Amino acid sequence: MAKAKKYYLCQECGYKSVNWMGKCSNCGSWDSFEEVIEDKSKNKNNKYDLEREEKEPQPITKISSVKRQRYQTNITELDRVLGGGIVSGSLILLGGAPGIGKSTLILQVASLFSQKYGKTLYLSGEESASQLKMRAERLNCMEENLNILDERDYMVLENHISKNQDYSLIVVDSIQTVHIPELDAAPGNLTQIKEVTNRLVKLAKTTGIPVVLIGHVTKEGELAGPRVLEHLVDTVLQFEGDNYHMYRMLRAKKNRFGSTNEIGVFEMKENGINEVANPSSFFINERSADVSGSIITPALEGSRVLLVEVQSLVTEAAFPSPQRLAKGVDYKRLSLLLAVLEKRLGANFKEHDVNLNITGGLNVEEPGLDLAIIAAVVSSYKDISLDNDLAVIGEVGLGGEVRAVGQIEKRINELKKLSFKKVIIPAANAKKIAFDPEIKIDAVKDIAEFVKIILK
Numbered sequence: 001m002a003k004a005k006k007y008y009l010c011q012e013c014g015y016k017s018v019n020w021m022g023k024c025s026n027c028g029s030w031d032s033f034e035e036v037i038e039d040k041s042k043n044k045n046n047k048y049d050l051e052r053e054e055k056e057p058q059p060i061t062k063i064s065s066v067k068r069q070r071y072q073t074n075i076t077e078l079d080r081v082l083g084g085g086i087v088s089g090s091l092i093l094l095g096g097a098p099g100i101g102k103s104t105l106i107l108q109v110a111s112l113f114s115q116k117y118g119k120t121l122y123l124s125g126e127e128s129a130s131q132l133k134m135r136a137e138r139l140n141c142m143e144e145n146l147n148i149l150d151e152r153d154y155m156v157l158e159n160h161i162s163k164n165q166d167y168s169l170i171v172v173d174s175i176q177t178v179h180i181p182e183l184d185a186a187p188g189n190l191t192q193i194k195e196v197t198n199r200l201v202k203l204a205k206t207t208g209i210p211v212v213l214i215g216h217v218t219k220e221g222e223l224a225g226p227r228v229l230e231h232l233v234d235t236v237l238q239f240e241g242d243n244y245h246m247y248r249m250l251r252a253k254k255n256r257f258g259s260t261n262e263i264g265v266f267e268m269k270e271n272g273i274n275e276v277a278n279p280s281s282f283f284i285n286e287r288s289a290d291v292s293g294s295i296i297t298p299a300l301e302g303s304r305v306l307l308v309e310v311q312s313l314v315t316e317a318a319f320p321s322p323q324r325l326a327k328g329v330d331y332k333r334l335s336l337l338l339a340v341l342e343k344r345l346g347a348n349f350k351e352h353d354v355n356l357n358i359t360g361g362l363n364v365e366e367p368g369l370d371l372a373i374i375a376a377v378v379s380s381y382k383d384i385s386l387d388n389d390l391a392v393i394g395e396v397g398l399g400g401e402v403r404a405v406g407q408i409e410k411r412i413n414e415l416k417k418l419s420f421k422k423v424i425i426p427a428a429n430a431k432k433i434a435f436d437p438e439i440k441i442d443a444v445k446d447i448a449e450f451v452k453i454i455l456k
Contacts, residue, residue: 008033011190074112077265077275081237081250083258089208090257091201093229095215096239101248102214104139105273106171111141117168119145125152125177139272152187154178154196158203165207174214197232230254242361248273249361262302280307280418283360289388293380296391297372298411299364305414309359312376317353328358329369337373337396344400344447347381368405370396374447375454386454389421400447404428412439424453
């Protein structure tokens with residue numbers, strides 16, 4: 001008789017260990033290991049059937065293409081992030097911090113779907129049907145075709161769908177609360193999440209009904225069970241923002257049917273989540289005039305240009321070791337650019353604290369932000385305010401050279417829309433730009449030339 005095998009499984013990432021560990025060596029989560037006993041005797045008769053496998057490899061040129069239908073949600077910012085709308089038969093995972101607005105957004109989407117494409121089903125494992133109705137009344141989502149099922153047993157959902165396949169959309173809120181009673185594991189357990197998600201994938205692919213899952217996040221802001229969920233679903237959306245502010249950002253971390261570089265901007269109001277038509281003006285409309293350490297830059301987020309304000313505050317160090325704090329930008333990037341300023345221009349930040357902030361709660365990763373960071377730091381260091389109608393864009397190398405950035409004409413056009421009169425760009429980009437009477441364009445080759453222009 002085969003002996004049962006015992007091991008420990010991390011409930012966050014699925015890492016296996018022979019011994020119990022307090023901290024997972026793979027994902028770093030604490031107290032996430034649970035004991036698993038695997039009885040191999042149950043599988044001793046499960047032999048691979050060679051006669052059952054009848055498929056043969058096909059040349060890729062002979063495989064027929066299948067065009068999947070896209071359903072537009074009528075929420076432009078969401079459709080942008082999804083790549084044009086929700087694809088039929090796809091599985092979408094939406095994650096975000098508690099209270100960020102995940103359920104509110106998806107309830108609005110389900111309501112719009114029910115108006116345009118027919119019946120939708122909202123499976124709620126966290127709220128009762130009466131609670132959802134109260135929210136729907138507040139959001140003006142009272143649609144006859146919007147159906148609510150407050151149930152945590154996945155088999156109830158599967159049995160219902162087998163008899164009713166005329167739904168246009170299925171929402172599961174949340175995936176951590178749904179379970180299969182036959183499995184010997186608690187709801188939210190890695191085993192339950194994996195099995196339920198696998199069955200939902202099969203349900204979506206066989207019926208063609210798109211399924212949206214709402215997922216919890218860890219303390220670090222990552223989706224709970226990321227190694228399991230992110231690999232099984234087609235699209236992973238992350239809802240970001242501060243609960244104390246009204247703005248929200250939606251990003252795609254994974255998208256099999258579109259780009260992962262797009263960003264959607266929303267505004268939280270009493271009647272729900274509304275999309276922001278002009279995000280550029282939204283992020284810079286509270287900018288103060290004649291204040292040092294502030295500059296505007298046209299940042300590229302996917303296919304759109306966003307005008308963001310970069311702020312810096314350079315003060316005398318309060319402790320023997322100077323602080324480097326950055327919000328919206330990796331602080332290592334700030335330290336790198338400070339080192340370039342010290343080496344190439346002779347600036348001294350060894351006795352100064354340097355703080356950097358991207359307003360609006362945005363996280364900007366593109367290298368074209370470098371020149372704006374240097375402008376904000378130098379402006380605060382010298383305590384000289386920069387012109388309010390000035391914007392800068394460019395990547396900075398370790399030698400102090402200013403490198404070219406992509407889609408420069410698109411960035412300049414966005415600046416012109418909001419009445420900016422001056423822009424400083426890399427010299428390599430200026431060669432491709434024609435003269436424009438509406439905006440003054442200065443080209444720079446290195447940061448020494450750049451600093452002379454902004455401080456004159």
